[in-house]
Amino acid sequence: MNRKKSFSILLILVLIIMSFIPSFVLAESGGASKVDKHTRGSSEPIPQLSPAQLGILLKCEELVSFKFTRTTITKAEIVPEGGLSNAGQPVGEHCLIQGKMNERVSPVDGQTYAIGFEMRLPADWAGRFLYQANGGLDGVVASATGSITGGQLENGIQMGFAVMSSDAGHNGAQNPLFGLDPQARLDYGYQAVGTLTPMAKSLIEAAYEREPDRAYFAGTSNGGRHTMVAASRYSDQYDGFLAVAPGFNLPKAAVAQLWGAQQWAKVATTNDNLETALPPAERKVLAQAILDRCDGLDRLVDGMVQDSERCQKFFDVERDVPTCDAVRDGTCLTEEQKLVVKDVFAGARTSSGEEIYSSFPFDPGVAQSGWASWKFQNSVGPRDPVAVGFVFSTPPVDRSMLQDTLGYALNFDVDTQAGLIYESNELYTESAMEFMTPPNPTNLDSMRNSGAKMIVAHGASDGVFSPDDTARWYEELDANYRNKAEEFARYFEIPGMGHSRGGPATDQFDGLGALIDWVEYGEAPDHITATARGVGNPGGVNTDVPSTWAPDRSRPLCPYPLVARYTKGDPEVSSSFQCKPSSGGNGLN
Template sequence: MNKKKHFSLLLTVILVIMSLIPSVAMANNESALKSNKGANGSIPQLSPAQPGELIDCERLVSFDFPSTVITKAELVPKGAESNAGQPIEEHCLVQGKMNERVSSVDGQTYAIGFEMRLPVDWAGRFLYQANGGLDGSVVRALGSFTGGQLENGLQMGFAVLSSDAGHTGSQNPLFGLDPQARLDYGYQAVGTLTPMAKSLIEEAYGREPDRSYIAGTSNGGRHAMVAASRYADEYDGFLAGAPGFNLPKSAVAQLWGAQQWAKVATDINDLETALPPDERQVLAQAILDRCDGLDRLVDGMVQDIERCQKVFDVERDVPTCELERDGTCLTEEQIQVVKDVFAGARTSDGEEFYSAFSFDPGLVSDGWASWKFRSSISNRDPVAVGYIFSTPPEDPSMMEDTLGFALNFDLDTQGQTIYESNERYTESAMEFMTPPNPTNLDTMRNSGAKMIVYHGASDGVFSSADTARWYNELNANYRNKADEFARFFEIPGMGHSRGGPATDQFDGLGSLIDWVEYGKAPDRITATARGEGNPGGVNPDVPSDWASDRSRPLCPYPLVARYTKGDPEVASSFECKPSSGGPGLNR
């Protein structure tokens, strides 16, 4: 063969091989998407969910799944349910229970009760609606969890699941006497319900969901964060609001906080007398005077939360009473208590037990006061600590005097019971309530799943600074690239889950869908105040001198909203910029 023919043949072979490369690459990409596994550390992009249609509702009463009983399956007509003034479309309501049993410990009957709502016109998505508080009741499965949500999950076409997490009675913590009920509440109910729900969806629509999400606030936010660690292979998106991922520690810290407030309360049975509304306004105004303009606009909001923790000094900046309390100042004793409470619960030798809290003007709201002064001595925090989080549980007689239990609680000794286990209670509260390894989300990341976490800076029970600390540690673990799969949004002025002088109305679930299914990372989320006339419900904490629909960008931590130019009431006049103060003192 001459050289010319040899070169021609070689060129032909090369061209054929090159023509095959795109096909091979495409096949490999499709395989990666189907298996949800990235190659060489890359993060796969998941495909969008595809719509479907309900086959039949009534026949779901015969749905067969292990240890599951369906008690109801019926169509709900359009308009029978509504949200934000809009009717919810026709859907199928399914109710049932799983794993019914009689406890060998307390003799009570337990089961995981649930409700699912399946839209006739389905978006191809499943939403686990993680509920708050102590659970204990099957909240309507509408997919609502943020402040004044204008469009809930059911309206967005999700098949939605809600449950009681394995026990009944949202204000009855005695379920904590039963070891399995503790585990179901902590994490196992989610693991039990998820495959059942997906199987029911397959029965209802002829296929399993294309994309699955879990979302909630408070304890529901904790459920979402735990799921990201324990059940990452079951979900594509995690939306965690005000996440109490260290809930046992925060509940104990509430009792310690009650003891601090009691030092300056004028009525021991009403801890709010330690810092009533007029004095909280004095404290809030001092924070505003020092920090409001850090974002280049004086607007009654502290956007640069990080820097504020450095420049605000409660001893220097708050007016001190020269004589008696008159509502315009704080005494030296009050200032010391405020300083101690915001610094976080500590043992007698000064060791940190729970995170510090951020100084934020949202502390003026009644929601903040309710958590600090009322929940800490009522049948919420004391009984949760005593019956659910302590090993062994306290004697039920302590419920007769929750104030006395809170004020006499020994952080050094009793506080350690949340870390203890025994032959009956084989997992401590810090094991069954918290993510096993919150800074290692490899399974979630490598599957292409995404997480959005949001937290109000004036949350009175779960510290947003604790959440910021978690995100900093997560980011360090992923070499400053955690924002590729997880983003945290700290919301100025917002209280626990919602409320406060804040822009607390936003579409977190829609932002998560855009990120998971379309690759649109949330560089900012527009949030609106719920002033007069808001269709999702009015937030009474919105100041009267704000525009009723004031909007602000929620910025991914550690960026903060900074005013640039234009109308100060609209989000487009702000940009997300780095904090000018760097990491805060309590982060």
């Protein structure tokens, strides 16, 4: 075959092959795309949802006979105005509903399980439904008032929401051993939400003679995890999602807590009190070193680190924290302490260096007692050890572990036992990482294309769920949507705030109001004003607020990756700041 004929055949083959290559593959710089078509976010136009319409409660006591599959209503009664209060204000008249669904006897442990719930239906209804996701290991039906974050000046019921809360399929007496029952695990992870939602909407329809116009889902901590899972699994049922301090990788974070306990034990003076590894005086030394290096990065020295990303680049524990020459006296850290601090903040890893969970940012909120309780107390018992052992590991550990959660935590082998959160078997058909986490957290096409919106907020000094993990999620989400994730999802980091609330922070903000404005009126939040809860705050005083601050100090919470930077004016007022990109520089004040 001559060269000309060979070349012609080759050219024809190339053209045939090229005809099967989608145009997007060559769309970027004339070369191959780094992202496969099937991982790209949707490019469909986003619809604008209409506002909810007001309604009037038409039934209450009669709802005790409400019929729905495997549902029993145990209480239906009117609560008069002032029967509840919030932030010193009376809650309006409403209907209180209590009940349970899917009552059953477990073939595994013989326990009787049910999904307990409570609903509060306001007499003057805003036409909206709110699923109030609760925290921890659940197991308690919290009062369905729509209180999501600390110090809410107006909770969900006051805003006119019909509100639901639940125990996620088990009661408090069954914590944590509900993890022995496979269905209880699944209900806790996500199935209770899927079971309750259609029932709740049907009950609302019975009470108001129409279904809600708009449905919202909100929670903090494990409730934030519930929220992100719902955005992935049940986006067809909800229009707005507010996730605060979301533990969306909760099994990994819990394992990291046990690993962290082992690190602190290296420098603790007694294993019975891990806080001796870094007691209050020494945490203040660490916090002050962070402030000395990073406080002025936003152009104002005010006891807050607004530009956290830049701070992480320039703060160095070894250089910036005073080193003890001899004994520990509360003014310095030893070399051994510094090493442990650096390791813990770098994130949990196996002995071979494989990442177990995310890093944590350095933030002056480490001085707060809430941060310490997660690092030194919950990590050894009972919260994290029992969650890992009974709920997240497959198979679960022997119940004798309850007698020595400290020993379990300090002897936990991350190299061999951490992988159990990814395991399943014939009895436990879904691993913890399957039933606890969003199935595909960076693909929210269904949510986006329905017109729904998501707001995520996370404290920079969360002691258990890392804001670094949340920021990484948002960066990956944004990349999947061609840098346009802000059209339907925004993340706000809260400087100084601990887990869900507290810390030297402006931790009082109206996330629900911002979400409603975005979902129903198209007003995307370019910032959310947050206020400190100093002395006299009607929503409750945050004792971590420094006395040098104005008790009502306000700051803008900025959509990631923007940060609040001082411009001019009163340094205690939010309007004196603007949300701008993190700046460069040498990190010096």
